[in-house]
Each structure stands twice: as structure tokens, then as C-alpha cells.
Amino acid sequence: MTTKPIIEIDPYEKTWMRISLGLLVVFIIMVGVAGYALGFQLPASETRVNPQTVATDPNSxxxxxxxxxxxxxxxxxxxxxxxxxxxxxxxxxxxxxxxxxxxxxxxxxxxxxxxxxxxxxxxxxxxxxxxxxxxxxxxxxxxxxxxxxxxxxxxxxxxxxxxx
Amino acid sequence: MPKKQPEEPFEPKGTIVVMAIFVVTLIVLWGSVYYILISRGVTL
Amino acid sequence: MTIATANYDLTPQEKKFVGWHLILAISALSVGSLFGPLQAFEHAGWDLYPYLQPVFKSYYQGLTIHGVLNALVWTTAFITGFLTLTTIRGLQRSLRYPKLNYTGFWVMVVGVLVTAVPLLANNASVLYTFYPPMKADWLFYVGLTLVVIGSWIEGYGFYFTMAAWRKEHPGETYPFIALASSVTMAMWQIATLGVAIEILTLLLPWAWGMVGGIDIQLARTYFWFTGHPLVYFWLLPAYLSWYAMLPKQAGGKLFSDSMARLVFWLFLLTSVPVGFHHQYVDPGVPDSWKFIHSILTYSVAFPSMLTAFTVIAGLEYAGRKRGGKGLFGWIKALPWDDPSVVSQLLAGILFFFGGIGGITNASYNVNLVIHNTAWVPGHFHLTVSSAATLSFMGITYWLVPYLTGRKLWKPKWALIQAWMWFIGMLIFSNAMHVLGLLGAPRRTPLGEAPYVPAEWNGHLLRVGIGGAILFVAVYLYIFIIAKTAFGGEKASESEQVTIPVAEPLHASPIPAWMDTFKPWLIGAVLLVVIAYAPVLIDLITHAVGSPGFRVW
The missing domain is CATH 2.60.40.420 (Cupredoxins -  blue copper proteins)
Structure with a gap:
């Protein structure tokens, strides 16, 4: 095929692409700042225990x-x-x-x-x-x-x- | 797939308005849940 | 080489084959939908489960049947059937190996029947996510596996057909609806590897007693590897219809052919490596990976946002052609008397809110506000039960007349049905979202929960009212379809329905990289490996064994 390697996108559509990308970037920055700078963190301790002894083992x-x-x-x-x-x-x-x-x-x-x-x-x-x-x-x-x-x-x- | 057809002039002005309404609704609704998160305090 | 025609017709044999898919899909829907309203009624304080005791043991058994039959079987059976039609119609050629596709379908039917046995016997009341260490009857896992394998086999049938077409049409671009069908199937096959590995390496050996314990975090991770792209498997066939069929039905064109193709390729690339956004509150997934998946989930929201623009622009074009003027006149000018169009328009409107909720869910720590709350089923009833299901209902309003050569039974009633679904879903899902924000848990018979504060009651009542409207709407739908298929008036020659396929308004030539699977498949697999391998290796090497429980 000998078509151009780039697809043609309607100018209005291109504007919409920019707006939606921009919006998503703003959102991700807002949640990232809240998470990593302000302390709104998710539970992710990665600590493991044995579920069968966790309630009975005196060290638990x-x-x-x-x-x-x-x-x-x-x-x-x-x-x-x-x-x-x-x-x-x-x-x-x-x-x-x-x-x-x-x-x-x-x-x-x-x-x-x-x-x-x-x-x-x-x-x-x-x-x-x-x-x-x-x-x-x-x-x-x-x-x-x-x-x-x-x-x-x-x-x-x-x-x-x-x-x- | 037809190779090339004469393009008709068409500007999706109404679509732009609909999308603008979407963006405003998205910001308001998303923002209100974000606000609930922030107002409930840190988890650290 | 055959000449492409606008009215390419499937053979009677092919029509029958697509029809069998619809019979399976609607049979599942007709049983599964009995239980959805029972859940909603329970929330409103009208618990009917005690009266069903001799047959159905609990709210949770009902919830499991509702989830498995509606979200998994109705969707998968409809989608494989619909994509069979769009593959054949798109390529204007028969399936390369029809027997392969028949095999796939019957494997799926066997899978559904095998799944149904433990479900109905209350031996698999583990909900449609079947989280271990709740241990279901092993037949449940085998049945679900067969459903997935059946869909894979049908997918292989599509690929062979695509390859045969390519050979017969050198230098031509894949027709969009056929391409979109195979892209959807390819995405699904990458996605379902997760649940296949979960069942084959963890759940079945454990259910058969070959291993004493399995790691629950690992099982969840495999599950959500499949669980989120499952949503795109539901949505993409609806998108296909919105892009390429709905504009034709409304009297317009596909606004941008190249954008539609790009969007499907982007979905193949980004649908799968997003599963951790269902595991934001899981203890065993590292925080940094959760954040990476939230960025990736945002990337998969992007093609959906592009879809919104292109589809609405196609509709605006149609509305203006029909004489609509001004900024909003084109909306009014759309064919609001056509039940198939109206169903899909209303599905799109509900998905407006589904999309907003989805972006909220994906938003990392914002998810803490709504995780595991009633918000979540409120949300996915706007995706799977609206964007997908209401669109599928709309599609069958032309598809069943097409397949049977009969006229749609009382189109007015079909219109009423679509509006009832829309209104019922608005009430139901709005109430569920609000309840979630107030802290109401999902998957819980709130009518009997001791901690429910009085301020939830009004919303719980709205859940029941929405459920009641949806209950009437779904059985009205099944009645209309049954009346059309088995008792409908024969359409005359001139009244025969043709498959709606929209012409592109902008038909710019498609470059080679947008008409070949290879780079996109490689990219998709690479992204999946990058997004999942480190966490999976960690979970496998530090596995903790949990024994199974039957707690229902």
C-alpha cells in the first residue's frame, strides 16, 4: 500500500482529542498530588501471615x-x-x-x-x-x-x- | 470501501456543545467525589 | 472476487446460526433477570426470597445467578452471534470454516448447562467474581471455562475468515465492521488468559483436592486481569453498532472512518493492563503499581471519549440531513419513532454517566470513597446493563426481523420498552450511586443489615422502584422478541430489513500500520507483560496457602 503513514483527523475532532487528554492529565495530577504529597494513600502493606495460625499463634x-x-x-x-x-x-x-x-x-x-x-x-x-x-x-x-x-x-x- | 468521495461541508457544532456539557458534568461530579475524599482526611 | 454490494445477505444457514446465539442469550437473560428485581425489592424492604425457599435458597444464590447469566452468558452469547454477522457482512463472504464456529457455539452451550447445575443446586453461590477461598462445586469452574473456550473457538473462526478475505482482496483495507469484530475478539482472547490461568492453575486443582491451599491475592490478580477488559468486551460491540450502524439507521454517515479504526486499535492496546484499579484497596499489590494502572486506565478512557465525539457527530450529521436546525434541532430531528435507534440513543445517554463514574472509579485514591459500595453496581448497570444491554436490545429490534423475515411485533411497544428501561435505570442507578457515597456496601441484603441508618431508606425505596420498572421492561422486551420471532407477520419483499452499514463521511485512505494486527498485538502483549509481570512474579514466589470454605 502506498498511502500516507498518517491518518487524517477532522480539525474539530483534533481539538476534542486535546481537551479530553488535557482533562485526564489534570485529574491524574490531582490524585497523584493527593496521594504522594498530601498523604491520601491506599492500603498496600504487602505483609503476609499464615491465615490458618494467625488467630492462634501466640506471636501473632x-x-x-x-x-x-x-x-x-x-x-x-x-x-x-x-x-x-x-x-x-x-x-x-x-x-x-x-x-x-x-x-x-x-x-x-x-x-x-x-x-x-x-x-x-x-x-x-x-x-x-x-x-x-x-x-x-x-x-x-x-x-x-x-x-x-x-x-x-x-x-x-x-x-x-x-x-x- | 469506496476509495475517495467528494467531502460534504459539515461542521459538528452541536456535537461540540454536547461535549462541552459532558466536560462540565464530568468536572462537577468527579470534583464532588474528590472533595469528599479530601474532606475526610489523610490515611497516612 | 465478488463485487461488494450494499445489501449483502447472509445465507439461511448463517442466519440460523446467528439466531441460535440469540436464543441462548435471551434464554439466559430471561432466567437471570428474575433475580435482579428480587435484589432491588429486598433493598426496598419487600423481601420475596423467603417465599422462594423451596427452590432458591438465598439472596446470594439469586445474586450469583443474576450476575452469571446476565453479565456473562447473555452478553457473551449475544456478542459472539452479533460479531459473526458483522464479520460475514463486513467481509461479504461466508465463514472460512463454519464447522469451527459451530463447534465453538456448542462448546459454549455445554458450558452454560454445566455451570447451571451447581448454580441451581446452591452449590456455587459465590457471586460472578467467584473469589476464593469460597469454594464452589468444581463443575461451576469447568462450565465457565467451557463458555470462555467456546468464545475463543468462535474467535479463531473469525480470524481464519479475515485471513482468507485478505488473500482474496490484496491491497484492500479490511471493512471496518469486520475489523472491529476481530479486534474485539483478539482483545478478549488476551484478556481471558487471566481467568483461564486462575481456573486451571489455582481453582480446579484446589477444588479437586490436589492442592491444599492457594494464594488469594494471586487469584484476585488473575481474575481482574480478565475482569476489567471484560467490560470492553461488552462495550466494543455496542461501539461498533454506534459507529457504523446507528448513523445509517438514523439516515447519516460514519463521521470519521479512520478515527473509528484508531479507537478499536487503541482498545486492543490498552484494555487489558488496567486490572489493578479493581484492586486499589487490596493489601498485596504494591502502591506504585496501583498508580501505574490508574494512568493506564485513564489511557483506556481516552478512546471512549473519542468515541463519544465521533458517534455524536455522526448523529448530528444525520439529524441535519433530516432537516434539524440550530445547535440542538438535529437531536429532535433524529428518528425518535424507531425503537432500534431510540434504544441505542438512550443507551448512549446513560453511558454519559457511566463514563463519568468509570473515570471516578479509576481515580486512584478517589476510589476509597466508593470502593465496594453500592456505587459500583450502580455504575456497572450503566455500562453492561445500559450501554451494552440496551444497545443489544436495540440491535435485536432490527436483527430479529432481519434473521426471521418477519416484521417487528408492535414497534410502539418496543419504544415504550426502551424508555422504561431508560427511566428504570436512571432511578435505580442514581439511587445506588447516592447510597454508595453514603457508605452503603454492595453485595449486601441491606433490607436486613442491622447498621442501615434511616437516611438511606428513601434511596433504598428508589432502588426498588427502579428495579420494578426494569423488571417490566426486560420481560416486555423478551415478549416482543418472542412474538416477532415466532408469531410475527411475514414481511413482504419490499419490507425486508437489510443490515444497516453506514458509509464514511470522511473516507481518507488508511495507512498500512492501521490495517494489520501484528504491531498492535505485539504492543498489547508487551504492555500486559510490563504492567503485570513484576507483581505476578512477586505473588507467585511469596504465595500463602488458603484452604477452601463453603459459607453460604
């Missing part, structure tokens, strides 16, 4: 799940997801606390989403999902299972009580 923090105070106002909490409950089901922290969540599953996949926060994680047996949130406002924050995990899935939830 999930053999005794719950809240640990690291420093005043700074906490970490280990949560074990299982059919069909979160252990612990209730956590109480003072307002202004920075809480880091470490969640894993001993059986099937679960979800872990704390309402009105950016904590939203897939819970996968064999892996540890982790994110941090600062609880600035007092109140109750339910955490719910957002992944189908069997017949009791709809009732799987817990709550964080943030005390004034």
Missing part, C-alpha cells in the same frame, strides 16, 4: 486482637475478620486520636470500611491491610463488612466510639 498480634496505645493520642488496632464478625466489635478512643488499623482474615475474604472516613480495605486471608485515620470529631463510626463473605455477611459490623 491477632491472637489477642484489640487496641494498643503507642503514645498519648496515638493508637494501633489489630482486628481479626472472620465469619461473620469483627474481633473486636467495639473500640473506644478519645477524640483527636490517630489510629492505625491492621486487619486480616482467618477464613474467607471480607471488606472493612469505616463510615465517614477514607478507611476502605479489602481483607484477604494471608495478607494484612493497613490504613490510618485521625478521629477529629466525637461520635460513633460503624465499620462494616463490604465484601460478600457468606450467609451472615449482612450482619457483620462493629463500631468505633470516639469520646469527647
Amino acid at each position: 498480634p491477632w491472637s489477642n486482637p484489640g487496641l494498643r496505645e503507642l503514645a498519648p493520642g496515638k493508637y494501633e488496632v489489630y482486628i481479626l475478620a472472620q465469619i461473620w464478625l469483627f474481633n473486636p466489635r467495639e473500640i473506644t478512643v478519645p477524640v483527636g486520636s490517630t489510629v492505625t488499623f491492621y486487619v486480616t482474615s482467618k477464613d474467607v475474604q471480607h471488606g472493612f470500611k469505616i463510615q465517614d472516613t477514607n478507611i476502605n480495605m479489602q481483607i484477604i486471608p494471608g495478607y494484612v491491610s493497613t490504613l490510618t485515620h485521625v478521629f477529629d470529631k466525637p461520635g460513633e463510626y460503624p465499620y462494616i463488612c463490604t465484601e460478600y463473605c457468606g450467609s451472615g455477611h449482612a450482619a457483620m459490623f462493629g463500631k468505633i466510639i470516639v469520646e469527647p
Whole structure:
């Protein structure tokens, strides 16, 4: 074939190509800045555990799940997801606390989403999902299972009580 | 495929307006979810 | 060499073969659609599942049947049939090895039947993503594999036919609709490697007890390798129709032939290496790779945005030819009395919002707001159930009359059906998006969830109302098609439907690099390897074994 190596594009179409590309570039910069400069990160710890012993091994923090105070106002909490409950089901922290969540599953996949926060994680047996949130406002924050995990899935939830 | 046909003059002006509406809607809706993310605080 | 004609007709045998695909597709739709509304009704507080107890055990069994039959079987069966027609019509030649295609189709039918056994017996209530370590009856995995393999075989049939045409027509450019069909199939074959590897190397050996445990993060990664391009497998046949058939039906032309081709090649290149945007909240996928996939997902949004422009411009051209004036007059001038056109126009309008939601989902950390919430099914009901399904319904409004030589039964009712689908879907998906933003989880019978706050109730009610309208619309559709196919009035010679194929308005010559698969296939495979190999190697070498569970 002896046609030109370049295709002809309608000038209006060319303008639209530029606008849509520009828009996508602006969006990706906005999410990149939020993620890497401002700290809006995704859960990606890559830590692995043995799902069959994670709840029983005395060296595993999930053999005794719950809240640990690291420093005043700074906490970490280990949560074990299982059919069909979160252990612990209730956590109480003072307002202004920075809480880091470490969640894993001993059986099937679960979800872990704390309402009105950016904590939203897939819970996968064999892996540890982790994110941090600062609880600035007092109140109750339910955490719910957002992944189908069997017949009791709809009732799987817990709550964080943030005390004034 | 016909090789070459005389091109008819046609400017897709209405299409441009429709696309402009799309872009504005996209920015507003996407922006509002982005705003929810930012207002809920960092995860680090 | 045959002379190309505008009214090339399929042989009766070929028509029958395409028709069998539609029978399989619509049979799946007619069973799968029973359960969608039941989900929606449950949300609104009208739970009918207790009354179905003797046959269907749970909300989740219903949800699984709905997902598998509607999202996987209805789509795949329709698409393979439709692309058979566009391949033959595009090339104006019969399939090179028709028996190969017949084999593919019957493998698919066997696959559907095998899948149905554990599904109906409540032995595979694992939803259509079948995430391990929930372990389904092994028949479920085998059946799905056969459906995929059947579609592959039909794809091979297309490629042989394309190659034969090329030999017979040296120096000519592939006709667009045939090219688009094979590009869609080639993309699908690269994409489905993921789920094939998942089933063959992880799920089946594990379901048969040959291995005790499998790595769940690895299985998810294989799954989403296929899971997102699956969306483009649904969309591309609709795009084909929007680009090259809809303008003809509306009395216009394809605005830009070269742009349509470029868009399909871009989809072949960028559809697959985007799966991590479904795994943004997964613990075992490194953050940097998630960001790379979000850039890649944006790249695949680009050809969709180009499609919007080209398709709408083609419609504007049609509307102006019909006498439409001014900035918006052309919209009014379109044939709003033609149910096939109207279905596809309404599908496009719904996809406006589907596209916006899709870009939001792809947006890295913005996804935290809506991941695993009701927003997500709200979104994909605008893609698979609107852009694809409503378009496919519209296509069958000319296709079934074409295949059977009968007139469409009561076109007015078909028009009403399209509008009902549109309105039902607007109500349903808007409510689902809002619920998602409020934090409502997906895949959950919210009618019985103890944590549902009162502020969700109004939206849950709208989910039920939307579902009810869609329920009527889908069975009205099936009724109209059945009436047309089996009881419709015979069309006279002059009333015979022809396959609508639009002429290009701008028919600039196509350069060689845009008319050959090789560079695009190499590019697609390379991108996939770059985007997936490092993570897959890491997951395989650090695999953690999980045993299976039956928890439904």
C-alpha cells in the first residue's frame, strides 16, 4: 500500500482529542498530588501471615486482637475478620486520636470500611491491610463488612466510639 | 470501501456543545467525589 | 472476487446460526433477570426470597445467578452471534470454516448447562467474581471455562475468515465492521488468559483436592486481569453498532472512518493492563503499581471519549440531513419513532454517566470513597446493563426481523420498552450511586443489615422502584422478541430489513500500520507483560496457602 503513514483527523475532532487528554492529565495530577504529597494513600502493606495460625499463634498480634496505645493520642488496632464478625466489635478512643488499623482474615475474604472516613480495605486471608485515620470529631463510626463473605455477611459490623 | 468521495461541508457544532456539557458534568461530579475524599482526611 | 454490494445477505444457514446465539442469550437473560428485581425489592424492604425457599435458597444464590447469566452468558452469547454477522457482512463472504464456529457455539452451550447445575443446586453461590477461598462445586469452574473456550473457538473462526478475505482482496483495507469484530475478539482472547490461568492453575486443582491451599491475592490478580477488559468486551460491540450502524439507521454517515479504526486499535492496546484499579484497596499489590494502572486506565478512557465525539457527530450529521436546525434541532430531528435507534440513543445517554463514574472509579485514591459500595453496581448497570444491554436490545429490534423475515411485533411497544428501561435505570442507578457515597456496601441484603441508618431508606425505596420498572421492561422486551420471532407477520419483499452499514463521511485512505494486527498485538502483549509481570512474579514466589470454605 502506498498511502500516507498518517491518518487524517477532522480539525474539530483534533481539538476534542486535546481537551479530553488535557482533562485526564489534570485529574491524574490531582490524585497523584493527593496521594504522594498530601498523604491520601491506599492500603498496600504487602505483609503476609499464615491465615490458618494467625488467630492462634501466640506471636501473632491477632491472637489477642484489640487496641494498643503507642503514645498519648496515638493508637494501633489489630482486628481479626472472620465469619461473620469483627474481633473486636467495639473500640473506644478519645477524640483527636490517630489510629492505625491492621486487619486480616482467618477464613474467607471480607471488606472493612469505616463510615465517614477514607478507611476502605479489602481483607484477604494471608495478607494484612493497613490504613490510618485521625478521629477529629466525637461520635460513633460503624465499620462494616463490604465484601460478600457468606450467609451472615449482612450482619457483620462493629463500631468505633470516639469520646469527647 | 469506496476509495475517495467528494467531502460534504459539515461542521459538528452541536456535537461540540454536547461535549462541552459532558466536560462540565464530568468536572462537577468527579470534583464532588474528590472533595469528599479530601474532606475526610489523610490515611497516612 | 465478488463485487461488494450494499445489501449483502447472509445465507439461511448463517442466519440460523446467528439466531441460535440469540436464543441462548435471551434464554439466559430471561432466567437471570428474575433475580435482579428480587435484589432491588429486598433493598426496598419487600423481601420475596423467603417465599422462594423451596427452590432458591438465598439472596446470594439469586445474586450469583443474576450476575452469571446476565453479565456473562447473555452478553457473551449475544456478542459472539452479533460479531459473526458483522464479520460475514463486513467481509461479504461466508465463514472460512463454519464447522469451527459451530463447534465453538456448542462448546459454549455445554458450558452454560454445566455451570447451571451447581448454580441451581446452591452449590456455587459465590457471586460472578467467584473469589476464593469460597469454594464452589468444581463443575461451576469447568462450565465457565467451557463458555470462555467456546468464545475463543468462535474467535479463531473469525480470524481464519479475515485471513482468507485478505488473500482474496490484496491491497484492500479490511471493512471496518469486520475489523472491529476481530479486534474485539483478539482483545478478549488476551484478556481471558487471566481467568483461564486462575481456573486451571489455582481453582480446579484446589477444588479437586490436589492442592491444599492457594494464594488469594494471586487469584484476585488473575481474575481482574480478565475482569476489567471484560467490560470492553461488552462495550466494543455496542461501539461498533454506534459507529457504523446507528448513523445509517438514523439516515447519516460514519463521521470519521479512520478515527473509528484508531479507537478499536487503541482498545486492543490498552484494555487489558488496567486490572489493578479493581484492586486499589487490596493489601498485596504494591502502591506504585496501583498508580501505574490508574494512568493506564485513564489511557483506556481516552478512546471512549473519542468515541463519544465521533458517534455524536455522526448523529448530528444525520439529524441535519433530516432537516434539524440550530445547535440542538438535529437531536429532535433524529428518528425518535424507531425503537432500534431510540434504544441505542438512550443507551448512549446513560453511558454519559457511566463514563463519568468509570473515570471516578479509576481515580486512584478517589476510589476509597466508593470502593465496594453500592456505587459500583450502580455504575456497572450503566455500562453492561445500559450501554451494552440496551444497545443489544436495540440491535435485536432490527436483527430479529432481519434473521426471521418477519416484521417487528408492535414497534410502539418496543419504544415504550426502551424508555422504561431508560427511566428504570436512571432511578435505580442514581439511587445506588447516592447510597454508595453514603457508605452503603454492595453485595449486601441491606433490607436486613442491622447498621442501615434511616437516611438511606428513601434511596433504598428508589432502588426498588427502579428495579420494578426494569423488571417490566426486560420481560416486555423478551415478549416482543418472542412474538416477532415466532408469531410475527411475514414481511413482504419490499419490507425486508437489510443490515444497516453506514458509509464514511470522511473516507481518507488508511495507512498500512492501521490495517494489520501484528504491531498492535505485539504492543498489547508487551504492555500486559510490563504492567503485570513484576507483581505476578512477586505473588507467585511469596504465595500463602488458603484452604477452601463453603459459607453460604
